Amino acid sequence: MVKHHLPDALLMAYAAGNLPEAFSLVIAAQASLCDEARVRLEAFDTLGGAVLDQAEPVAMAAGSLEATLALIAASQAAQIPAPVQHDCAVLPAPVQDYVGGGLDKIVWRSAGMGVKQAILSASDEATVRLLYIPSGVTIPDHTHGGMELTLVLQGAFEDGEDHFARGDVEIADESLKHTPMAVGPEDCICLAATDARLKFSGLLPRLAQPFLQI
Amino acid sequence: MNSFTGPRANRMTLAQKYLKFHVKREASAWRGKGVWTRNKFLIQAARCPVEYPSDEKKPLYQRGCFLMLVLRSVGLGDGTATVTKIDSQEQSWADLMERIKTRQDQAAFAALFAHFAPRIKGFLIKSGASESLAEECTQEAMATLWHKAHLFDPSRASLSTWVFTIARNKKTDMLRKQRRPEPEDLPWGQEAEPDQADVLELQEESDRLSKAVANLPEKQRHLVEKAYFGDMSHSEIATETGIPLGTIKSRIRLALERLRHEMK
Structure with a gap:
């Protein structure tokens, strides 16, 4: 059972198509694991449809319908690619699409202390990565210039008094200093999106930051 | 074609005024039923409903035909051959x-x-x-x-x-x-x-x-x-x-x- 859900504002921004790709991936992955999120997303899609229904129309150019029919005729032959087989029990389908397969296809880079990461997508706006944290390891204390979304895919982590398991998502921002620690029998795999570089509080992690690229 | 605004509106004929009245009435009647709004209705009305599937839709069809004729007579309907099979208004x-x-x-x-x-x-x-x-x-x-x-x-x-x-x-x-x-x-x-x-x-x-x-x-x-x-x-989106x-x-x-x- 998912206990830590995504807030409405993020779901609505995703439904509206206004989130950076990195965050969209976390939302899509979480909704793949959580029916509650799926329901709320579809409700926001419906609201989008209602807004579109009530929107002020802007006249199409002359001959637009004919041009569209020509476009359809021209692309008639275009095939919709066959859906990719998703058969990894840990990675949700949208994440598998970025990795190019299951867990065995992830190209991990070591980040020290047994922690590994794999960047899936990075832009000026935001970055999304997979994190591998061995059980018992704590990610150094850091605060955020912007927002960080962390979704648990395997194992669990604890941050202060909160426990996050598969499907749970933690939202951290400037105000939150957090030290997530992987707990439980399994090593923890997370999908994390950040919209600004993290600021580590200690000196050594700060030196490590360029290597971590986070 | 299906607009009552713009330069056309300034030279509204009696027929158009009559039509506008009808269109408004019809549109509001259909709005209550759900999907049909004024625009959708206008598009449908301006195009030829050539067949109606059942008796209960007959009155709708007749009104549609009448409106279509009026629309055509005031030069609003295109009546072109490409669109001939849109039947009743209740078509969802x-x-x-x-x-x-x-x-x-x-x-x-x-x-x-x-x-x-x-x-x-x-x-x-x-x-x-x-x-x-x-x-x-x-x-x-x-x-x-x-x-x-x-x-x-x-x-x-x-x-x-x-x-x-x-x-x-x-x-x-x-x-x-x-x-x-x-x-x-x-x-x-x-x-x-x-x-x-x-x-x-x-x-x-x-x-x-x-x-x-x-x-x-x-x-x-x-x-x-x-x-x-x-x-x-x-972060700017109001949650409520x-x-x-x-x-x-x-x-x-x-x-x-x-x-x-x-x-x-």
Whole structure:
């Protein structure tokens, strides 16, 4: 059972198509694991449809319908690619699409202390990565210039008094200093999106930051 | 063709005044039934309804014919051969989609185009697209609607919802130039025929939502529009939209639970 859900504002921004790709991936992955999120997303899609229904129309150019029919005729032959087989029990389908397969296809880079990461997508706006944290390891204390979304895919982590398991998502921002620690029998795999570089509080992690690229 | 504004409005003939009165009355009568708004009605009325499927639709057909004649006589109807098979007003969007799907029906597509294309274009312009990019994007979105017609399931989403998601994805693709990851697809395709009761209820819920949006106080409506159409970031979005989403959520939840149950 998912206990830590995504807030409405993020779901609505995703439904509206206004989130950076990195965050969209976390939302899509979480909704793949959580029916509650799926329901709320579809409700926001419906609201989008209602807004579109009530929107002020802007006249199409002359001959637009004919041009569209020509476009359809021209692309008639275009095939919709066959859906990719998703058969990894840990990675949700949208994440598998970025990795190019299951867990065995992830190209991990070591980040020290047994922690590994794999960047899936990075832009000026935001970055999304997979994190591998061995059980018992704590990610150094850091605060955020912007927002960080962390979704648990395997194992669990604890941050202060909160426990996050598969499907749970933690939202951290400037105000939150957090030290997530992987707990439980399994090593923890997370999908994390950040919209600004993290600021580590200690000196050594700060030196490590360029290597971590986070 | 189907506009009462612009230069034409200044030279309104008696016939047009009469027509306008009728159109208004008809449109408001149909609005109560759900999907039909004034614009949709006008498009339909201006085009020739050549057949009616049942006796109960006969009066509608007759009124449609009469209006069509009036429209033609004042030069508003195009009466062209491309669009001849739009029958009764109660034809729902879902039926038009079905005709595109099964018969590659261009007339059905034209009716959907007339309604949705200008709205998609407006949406894209408000999202920051130039006039020409919005036009191009809209044409592509409408072409996608044609190509993906077989994926549209009216028991899962209303057509407005579905068209919105297509337009939004085009926006992500062409304006933001990004990929859009989607949640894992659920195997909805197992049910051969969508349940008509589900289709109807979902349509009603969606219509109710549209009305709720239309009836919002100006300022609030603007905020909701901006959240969807503008480039509002998540931190700027007011969580409280003032629109009751509870009912639509319960409907979607119910459909999802049924599906999960079937998958077991």
